[in-house]
Amino acid sequence: MKRPLIEVRDLRFRYGGGEAALNGVSFRLDEGESVALFGPNGSGKTTFVLHLNGLLQGEGSVEVCGLPVERRNLSAIRRKIGLVFQDSESQLFMPTVLEDVAFGPINRGLSRPEALDRAMAALRTVGMDAAAGRAPYHLSAGEQKKAAIAGILATGPEILVLDEPTTFLDPPGQRALAELLAALPQAKIVVTHNIPFALALCPRAVFFQEGVIVAEGPTAEVVARFRWNFDSAPAKSLR
Amino acid sequence: MHHIVLERWSRGASALHARDPRAKIVPLLVFLTALATARRALPEFSAVLFLLLCAALLGARIPLLAALARAALVLPFAAVFAAVCWLSGDPARGVAVALKSYLSALAVLTLVATTPLPALLRGLEAMRVPLFLLTVAQFLYRYLFVISEEAQHMSKAAAARGAPVRPMASSGARFRAAAGALAVLFARSYGRARDVHRAMLARGFTGRLPTLYDLRFRPADAAFAALASLAPLAARLAVERIG
Numbered sequence: 179m180k181r182p183l184i185e186v187r188d189l190r191f192r193y194g195g196g197e198a199a200l201n202g203v204s205f206r207l208d209e210g211e212s213v214a215l216f217g218p219n220g221s222g223k224t225t226f227v228l229h230l231n232g233l234l235q236g237e238g239s240v241e242v243c244g245l246p247v248e249r250r251n252l253s254a255i256r257r258k259i260g261l262v263f264q265d266s267e268s269q270l271f272m273p274t275v276l277e278d279v280a281f282g283p284i285n286r287g288l289s290r291p292e293a294l295d296r297a298m299a300a301l302r303t304v305g306m307d308a309a310a311g312r313a314p315y316h317l318s319a320g321e322q323k324k325a326a327i328a329g330i331l332a333t334g335p336e337i338l339v340l341d342e343p344t345t346f347l348d349p350p351g352q353r354a355l356a357e358l359l360a361a362l363p364q365a366k367i368v369v370t371h372n373i374p375f376a377l378a379l380c381p382r383a384v385f386f387q388e389g390v391i392v393a394e395g396p397t398a399e400v401v402a403r404f405r406w407n408f409d410s411a412p413a414k415s416l417r
Numbered sequence: 418m419h420h421i422v423l424e425r426w427s428r429g430a431s432a433l434h435a436r437d438p439r440a441k442i443v444p445l446l447v448f449l450t451a452l453a454t455a456r457r458a459l460p461e462f463s464a465v466l467f468l469l470l471c472a473a474l475l476g477a478r479i480p481l482l483a484a485l486a487r488a489a490l491v492l493p494f495a496a497v498f499a500a501v502c503w504l505s506g507d508p509a510r511g512v513a514v515a516l517k518s519y520l521s522a523l524a525v526l527t528l529v530a531t532t533p534l535p536a537l538l539r540g541l542e543a544m545r546v547p548l549f550l551l552t553v554a555q556f557l558y559r560y561l562f563v564i565s566e567e568a569q570h571m572s573k574a575a576a577a578r579g580a581p582v583r584p585m586a587s588s589g590a591r592f593r594a595a596a597g598a599l600a601v602l603f604a605r606s607y608g609r610a611r612d613v614h615r616a617m618l619a620r621g622f623t624g625r626l627p628t629l630y631d632l633r634f635r636p637a638d639a640a641f642a643a644l645a646s647l648a649p650l651a652a653r654l655a656v657e658r659i660g
Binding site: 228231233253256257259260261263265267268269271272273277281282285286290313315329330333 | 424428533534535559562566609612613615616617618619620621622623631
């Protein structure tokens, strides 16, 4: 039996006393798996992934590689999970692309030459090595996304969590990203509305609705069940 | 996105840009001390310092008029203190406050416009400035960009929906519109700042911003630091002797 990399049990969370954003989510990710997270806007997908490395903390239990997500383990857990945010502009905060990509490795205690080597290797992986000396805010949205992914790859995580990774990417860019991610050995969680991308990358999918997972299974089946394709007639009920 | 001009200036390639940040910080401190403690022949001394700073800015290929205008941003604040001195019957002190404030701002701007902030902070760290202060400075810097970006997004969105290009006729309406926009700007900036912070935490940020700048204090830096420190002192001695 495969080792669970992530195990979430009955996770509940509400923002600032408002309505519940997560209402009892249970989830498991095994070694080497790639799972797509589907669901309507506001159904709790992003809130859920922010719990995986302790950026948000709700009730219930979240374990990453056997470590409970709690304050004393956050440093170790954040080494294991690489989170690519939906908004790449927020993720790139250093003055140059190279410095930004090297931010994670330096924080993990690598020497500057090692961090630079690691950063350049990650930039080469995403085809952005020529942009190493540029300011992140001079990049196109697609380039920013690639630089953000390089920033995560440079940290050498065991698990990749990508929140809407194809936003701002043109179709060839989406295809190239799917190929790039498919070639990476890490387990992956992909929050997306992009069905072809999810089908190409993730054999399994879960469907969020109103803060709970209402279905999970092979990606094509989940898509068909919820008529989650652009060209499908909408389902009368999502449940 | 159009970004803070200083950031662009600081990435220049002049001889002044190439100096180790410490070789510029030390002369700045000497400059500020010489200026702050000057009493005699202040207008003449100020004129010489002004020329020195202009020469440095031109040598660094910084647009001079734009730099002079940016340094003038301190004048409204200095003017309040100058006005108080003037009203209390000491106009000379009022002039001195305005002169010293402007020249100090111009000197700091010259440093910041020729030194990328990460390098400047690394230099200050090497000079044993408390890390806490430096981290606050770097966050402040990063979040200035956040506010600037959000303001530009909002301005474009307003223009795209037909916001008047010219100022509205009624000053009351203008004030209300500006106040509303400012409130939204801060709310949006807060959200962006939170996202930036989360992204930093997710990549192992523990309170210290790493930098790739390796400081190397070469003989040329030592020579520059010595000359640039001596210049304001020599100028002060000269004008005081002549005066």
